[in-house]
Amino acid sequence: MIDQILPDLYRITLPMPFRLGHVHVHALQHPGGVVLFDVGMSIPESFRALGEALATLGRTIEDVDQVFLTHFHVDHCGVAGEIQRRSGAEVRMSARDERRINNEIKPEEFVQRAVDFYSRHDLPRKTVDALVKLLAVFRKATVPFQVKRPLEPHDRYQFGDRRLEIIPAPGHTRGQMCFYFPEDGILLSGDHVLPEITPNLSPDIFDPDYRPLRSFLASLESIRDLPVRMVYPAHGAPFPDLAKRVDEIRNHHAERTRLILEALRGGEKTTFKVSQDIFGKNLPDFDEYLALNETYVHLVDLEDKGIVESGERDGLVLYRVR
Ligand SMILES: [Zn+2]
Structure with a gap:
């Protein structure tokens, strides 16, 4: 399923076999090709749905020239290696999450x-x-990929008229990044801010000094007042009021404590x-x-x-x- 967000930006909904049942990825058409923001799992039904969605835009997997990944979880980055193999796309992800996925692959x-x-x-x-x-x-649903140039906080990219800013959002994973289109007030929030649930927080078993809850709450505060017209999460429906959702999640964690x-x-x-x-x-x-x-x-x-x-x-x- 594909929904238009801006004249050149689309949301694509892909199936996944876990409880949430779906993951949203995003596609930006630009003069040089197609940029994907997250890609879904490496399972046939998801990869087929991605190809079909691109076909409605008159594009194919081979037209994907760049892949931006929010974080290393399989439902977000699983098929990135296959896309890279087919199209030669440059894959970008934070260095932290890239290291983590390499640890998991050992x-x-x-x-x-x-x-x-x-x-x-x-x-x-x-x-x-x-x-x-x-x-x-x-592991089976993740195809390994190469990251030549990792994403850095507040990096900016230009695709045609569209400006993209990389927003760091450590917490759910240590290297999670959100994707922000400042002129359009659109935030692709990955798993950082979700409308119905709070993202799972888990220890980094390779680094006992990592503090997931503290990082997550700090990342929430850091984006709370971003000028945003609409938040597009990786799971669930888009929502307009970022600050309200941030406050709800903060209160939820205080209650759990x-x-x-x-x-x-x-x-x-x-x-x-x-x-x-x-x-x-x-x-x-x-x-x-x-x-x-x-x-x-x-x-x-x-x-x-x-x-x-x-x-x-x-x-x-x-x-x-x-
Ligand atoms: Zn995740």
Whole structure:
């Protein structure tokens, strides 16, 4: 499905087999070809839908000369390598996320680190095993690609009459970027600001010093007052009021912090036990993993603020109120 946003800018909706069911990518026609902003997964039904959408513009995959990627998740960048192979397109992404995807493509080390980390935080072994399997599925749906020149914060690009600015938005991933058309007041927000849900926040298991929640909240504030007419997220419907949505998301995280602190009032707990108090028990495996990540990033933030402390016993990390 393809929707026109500006005379030369389009939103393309692609299928994906996860719960959200779809991802929006964007295409800009310019004198030199077609620029894609995110590309969807490397699965036949998605790649076919992308080709069909471009065909309605009289274009093909081979006309794509540039690919801009918001972040390294498979639903956003999966088929970039295939497009690059067919069209020779230049692929751009932040250096951070590019490094991360290369780490994930070395599966053994990634899996070992993931197993160690999640076991210490008490995630049940069956969920860890399911996660390892799912990571292999994600890897299969990602075609490797080359990034010659990574995206830098506030870089500017000109395509015909259209000016593009790269807006840094670390949080959901460390190197996430949003794409902003200042003259048109249009923000392609990727997964940074979504209308119905908040993006999952998860630790960088290659860097324990990374603070996802703090980065995410700071990135939200930094874009809150951007002059925007319409936000086009990667999932869900476009929406006009960016500041209102930023405020809702900030309040949501403040409320979650309060609930997590309440869960620790009864005594020390592992991250997994706290996540069960907040998100419930017997969740599907992947939800259990997401719930643990979300809980973890809040606990780390509370620990940084001196409100909770942690210690390790019998190979498990335990948190308690100070
Ligand atoms: Zn994502």
